[in-house]
Amino acid sequence: QNNSEGRAMSLLHIYKTLDNNSTQVNQLNPEWASYTLGVFLCHSCSGLHRNIAQISKVKSLLLDPWSSSEIEFINSVGNNAAKAKYEKMVPAFYYRPTNKDCQLLRDQWIRAKYERKEFIFVKRVLVTLFLPGYREGFLWKRGRDNGQYLNRKFILSEREGVLKYFNKNDAREPKAIMKMDTINATFQPGKIGTPHGMQITYLKDNSTRNIFVYHEDGKEMVDWFNAIRVARLHYLQVAFPGAPDSEWLPKLTRNYLKEGYMEKTGPKHTEGFKKRWFTMDDRRLMYFKDPLDAYARGEVFIGNKDHSYSVLPILPPSVQGYHWQFGITIVTPDRKFLVTCETEKDREDWIAAFQIVLNRPMLPQEYAVEAYFKHKP
Structure with missing residues (x-):
């Protein structure tokens, strides 16, 4: 011993x-x-x-x-x-x-x-996998309406700056075209229910669209993920010439700042609170009826604290109709959003996530996004 x-x-x-x-x-x-x-x-x-x-x-x-x-x-x-x-x-x-x-x-x-x-x-990893700037293969994709996973053909073209998929192998026109300027990929095994599950998001008409995919081969799935990253890097290098790669590497893909269930009420604060799945992605706070919905029921822009955005760990005293007791008031220049959390720990975690965004300076392109949200019908 x-x-x-x-x-x-x-x-x-x-x-x-x-x-x-x-x-x-x-x-x-x-x-x-x-x-x-x-x-x-x-x-x-x-x-x-x-x-x-x-x-x-x-x-x-x-x-x-x-x-x-x-x-x-x-x-x-x-x-x-x-x-x-x-x-x-x-x-x-x-x-x-x-x-x-x-x-x-x-x-x-x-x-x-x-x-x-x-x-x-x-050369082994670059030449065989990523340098050609083109990737083609089949992934299991979750159907938007029925939730059934079907085998779909995907093509990633660095030259075109897009990822697209086809509903049929011989289809001439893709079902969806995802441009590299807004695409993001993040692994979501718990949410999707498979260890190889990946969520891909992109902007369609300035609203976030989600698709959920997986492949039985783990290496194939990670190769798709890194192929999206190298295509994103190429797009950023072309779109913003002269900037060092070190500036773009943290922006190739991103994990969500925070996800989970909260309850929310409507804009008049007189409706009953309903349970929704919330995702904090960059400056977009999105809420869904189901975590695997293709589109959010709503999106909230969270700006900088110096521009009339804030978060409070309370609800207005007159508000009723909630059964989760740990409330948060999200203040924007246009309205207040009221949500509740199931536990005190959940509220602390959400407020910490909001503070990260509130304390971050606004980028020039984010002002355009903010303007869209203000004039959104």
Whole structure:
């Protein structure tokens, strides 16, 4: 037992010595390691590494026995050295998941690095997947009206700056055309009910349109996601020449700031409160009857706090008809929106999300969006 404890102490000392600057890993306080790759792992990633057991063999730092040769190997590698090797040529557009991302993104990132070794030679990932600027394939798409998933042909054309899909394989005209200037893609396994589920949004007549897709092959789904990102980057480079890529990379795709159920009342504040699914996407607060609806029942623009936008953790005293007790008043220059949350924690989380948007300066193009909302019929 003392010998095992000593080896565990040695491993923890090696970890702290080798990877003191590896911020992302240190935040997770790893207690696992791959003794064939020489990297330290958090509990969640250790499970994903077990999926590639022919390459990565995992042990607990504290519970499993370690041989001297295994300890020496980890001592000679470590996370920073492994990162320099296996992430040598990651394209700028390629999404690097964090511990907060869905399992599919993390699993495929680990497989891309260690199993397929895609980032050791840059040509492998660029030439085979993304440089042609064109991608064609079939995805299962949820029907707007009946909710049934049907196999649909999708084409992504960087030259045209669009993603489009066809209801029939031999159809000449696409069912929908999604332009790169407004498109967004985000993985939504919980909402869609499949681990490979992705939500794609775009603006149609300045209203947000949602489509929900998946593919049985996780790699195929992540490749579509990154293909959308590289097409978005190309669009931004052409539309805004001279700006550095570092300015556009955070804007290629985005996760929603906050989603969940709240109850809301109508504009006169005399109607009963109804349960709705809310999504905070950039400066658009949208509400849906069902999380998988194609269109929102309504959208609210949330501007900057210096332009008569604010949020209050209360409801006006005269308001009635709600049974969720934790109210929020969203103030805009034109009207007040009243919503309620089921728990105090929900209200705190929503207010924190609103404050992020309220404190962010308005971009020039956002004033045009605000003007549209003010004159929306």
